[in-house]
Amino acid sequence: MLGMRLGVLDIGSNSAQLQVVDVRPGAPPLPAHSVKSPTLLGEEITPDGSVSPEGVERVTVAVAEAVDAAHRLGVDQLYPFATSAVRDATNRDEIIDRIQRAVGIRPQFLAGEEEARLTYLAAHRWYGWSVGRLLLLDIGGGSMEIALGRDADPSWPCRCRWGQAG
DSSP: OOOEEEEEEEEOSSEEEEEEEEEOTTSOOEEEEEEEEEOOGGGGBOTTSOBOHHHHHHHHHHHHHHHHHHHHTTOSEEEEEEOHHHHTOTTHHHHHHHHHHHHSOOOEEOOHHHHHHHHHHHHHHHHOGGGOSEEEEEEOSSEEEEEEESSSSOSEEEEEETTSOO
């Protein structure tokens, strides 16, 4: 049976990271490539909570590099997601519009609890049912996601922004 090549683009505080996997029915996804371009958005957050024009430009260039790599690597389907630094920016719509105009993709947002749940799901599937109770900490440049559980879905997904709880 034929497979496909999928790419997930994580646009975060520190980098735009593209993970490429080869998938086919009945088989586990096989990592094929990883591409990382710096965004360094944590350095570009202004007092009003917006990303500076320099930061907007840097994230746009990083996303363009990742999308170019996805095309070169033959990615059939790309899933672009912006996480905390862009999602929480006061000018997030401007950032997403700029990326769409420059690169031709429109990243979606993952809520912090959804990030925690998906990270948990990936780790749980990787280690299998024998792992037992699982605690995951996904520490990023502007937030941390925590997930705890034993079953297929975490019993406790949580997102914490730096400097505040919950």
